[in-house]
Amino acid sequence: MDAHRPHPMMPASNHDEIAEQLAIVDMKMFLATKLDAGQRILLENKVLPEFQKKHGREPRNHQELRKEMEPETAYQAYLTMISTSQDMMWDAVGTCVDRQLDDLMDLAEIKNPKGSVRVNPDFEVPRYIAAQDIHRMPGNYHGTYGERDVRQGAVFDRGAVVYQMGRNGGYMNDIRGHTIISHFLSRWPEGMPLRILDMGCTVGHSTLAIAGYFPEAETHALDVGAGMMRYAHARAERLNIPVHFSQQNAECTDFEDESFDLITSSAMLHETSGKALPNIFKECHRLLKPGGAMVHLEVPGRYEEMDTWSRIRGDYEIQYNYEPFWKGAITADFDKLCKNAGFNDIAVGYQDATVKAEPGNTQFGGPSKGVHRSWLMISGVK
Amino acid sequence: MVALPGLFGAKEKVWIPKGRPSPFHDGPTNDQLLSMVMALTVEVSVLRERLDTHERVSETKGGFGAADVEAYNADNDANAARSSLRSRIMHKVFRILRQETARLENEDQDYDKIMKEFDDV
Numbered sequence: 001m002d003a004h005r006p007h008p009m010m011p012a013s014n015h016d017e018i019a020e021q022l023a024i025v026d027m028k029m030f031l032a033t034k035l036d037a038g039q040r041i042l043l044e045n046k047v048l049p050e051f052q053k054k055h056g057r058e059p060r061n062h063q064e065l066r067k068e069m070e071p072e073t074a075y076q077a078y079l080t081m082i083s084t085s086q087d088m089m090w091d092a093v094g095t096c097v098d099r100q101l102d103d104l105m106d107l108a109e110i111k112n113p114k115g116s117v118r119v120n121p122d123f124e125v126p127r128y129i130a131a132q133d134i135h136r137m138p139g140n141y142h143g144t145y146g147e148r149d150v151r152q153g154a155v156f157d158r159g160a161v162v163y164q165m166g167r168n169g170g171y172m173n174d175i176r177g178h179t180i181i182s183h184f185l186s187r188w189p190e191g192m193p194l195r196i197l198d199m200g201c202t203v204g205h206s207t208l209a210i211a212g213y214f215p216e217a218e219t220h221a222l223d224v225g226a227g228m229m230r231y232a233h234a235r236a237e238r239l240n241i242p243v244h245f246s247q248q249n250a251e252c253t254d255f256e257d258e259s260f261d262l263i264t265s266s267a268m269l270h271e272t273s274g275k276a277l278p279n280i281f282k283e284c285h286r287l288l289k290p291g292g293a294m295v296h297l298e299v300p301g302r303y304e305e306m307d308t309w310s311r312i313r314g315d316y317e318i319q320y321n322y323e324p325f326w327k328g329a330i331t332a333d334f335d336k337l338c339k340n341a342g343f344n345d346i347a348v349g350y351q352d353a354t355v356k357a358e359p360g361n362t363q364f365g366g367p368s369k370g371v372h373r374s375w376l377m378i379s380g381v382k
Numbered sequence: 383m384v385a386l387p388g389l390f391g392a393k394e395k396v397w398i399p400k401g402r403p404s405p406f407h408d409g410p411t412n413d414q415l416l417s418m419v420m421a422l423t424v425e426v427s428v429l430r431e432r433l434d435t436h437e438r439v440s441e442t443k444g445g446f447g448a449a450d451v452e453a454y455n456a457d458n459d460a461n462a463a464r465s466s467l468r469s470r471i472m473h474k475v476f477r478i479l480r481q482e483t484a485r486l487e488n489e490d491q492d493y494d495k496i497m498k499e500f501d502d503v
Contacts, residue, residue: 015435016428023427027420077416079406084417087399088424094397131400138397322401 153231
């Protein structure tokens with residue numbers, strides 16, 4: 001695979017741009033391992049004992065300790081560096097995309113497509129997306145800058161490689177798609193859906209992996225950005241996998257009742273809201289044929305399993321990585337949400353991440369192996 | 383010619399994320415400084431990688447490679463030139479620290495008095 005242009009639609013990066021992206025990956029890795037470990041030591045060896053001494057009691061919650069962390073210069077520097085490295089990443093990728101945006105828009109014009117793309121000029125972007133730029137990505141998932149624009153798709157495609165630090169399937173970023181099907185085939189080894197819908201698909205990282213397992217199926221995918229959908233469509237066409245993309249809200253799509261055999265999403269639910277979640281599950285139920293299956297993938301790690309430092313770190317995600325529903329998603333009662341929406345045969349648990357889904361695998365149901373090694377699966381049958 | 387990152391003329395725009403600003407330090411100066419150091423670190427990494435590419439490309443084209451660079455012995459002239467290059471870098475990077483102490487040495491002026499002088503005029 002050529003790092004300059006790993007697939008035919010991805011924005012090309014020259015020598016120095018690749019070096020810049022890799023340096024930022026390494027910097028993010030350094031922060032996530034070495035400096036992160038230091039914060040835990042700071043908390044456990046200094047901040048906590050000082051709190052106990054000062055107040056003569058244990059802290060009531062992680063927020064009390066977070067407030068004591070805030071004056072620590074090492075913690076301040078850590079926070080600055082994680083937010084700055086995130087901004088540097090989007091800037092590096094954004095400047096790379098912007099210098100070739102005209103070429104990318106030309107590349108996105110597909111003659112005789114096998115799939116399709118539908119955008120909606122009157123689309124109302126849900127407030128939980130529009131309120132702030134998720135992951136600090138300027139322009140967010142939905143930013144669109146003209147009728148042929150594909151910028152945010154291009155930025156997200158190249159940026160996700162840097163953001164995931166290669167742990168989600170390198171340049172294709174498709175391990176989550178394989179993992180969804182691995183879960184599906186672990187529960188239903190004979191499963192052969194003929195109509196598939198992937199919700200919150202962004203550029204189609206997971207969608208194409210999912211579609212690849214069922215070449216006879218008609219695959220649809222939706223997300224909230226017009227530019228994102230145009231890019232996703234061009235990417236799928238240039239990778240020769242037909243998918244029908246449309247700009248839609250997963251809470252209320254325009255598909256008819258009982259349109260699909262399988263509905264999926266990859267790490268979409270935690271970018272929604274407490275009000276949206278039940279709507280999305282109900283919409284999945286409406287769209288599935290009787291006997292059809294829903295498989296949502298979410299971030300691993302539940303709030304109740306997290307230690308104090310992980311919760312403090314989580315507060316950063318919520319407040320400064322602009323993930324307002326991060327805590328809501330990892331405390332949500334998914335079993336109840338599925339039941340309330342009318343699903344049967346519900347399963348909520350961890351599936352091992354994989355690059356190849358095997359029918360009848362037994363990689364579901366164990367403990368979480370950690371970020372990018374396991375994913376939380378929420379599945380059920382109509 | 384290969385376009386360099388960041389050099390895209392009229393299209394240049396500073397993209398900022400929509401969301402609350404990050405007040406991690408008591409004042410913004412330390413945050414800004416740290417951000418600049420991080421950006422510099424990446425720039426140095428890019429430069430270092432470019433040098434590495436030069437050695438590797440040169441070697442595949444029958445020119446010198448990393449081993450030739452390692453085997454190179456600087457003569458006296460080269461060493462002297464390099465020493466002044468290094469001094470210049472130290473001077474540039476640590477100028478701010480020396481400025482602080484240099485001021486202590488020269489601090490013999492009463493600036494409040496000078497302000498008054500001009501005010502009076």
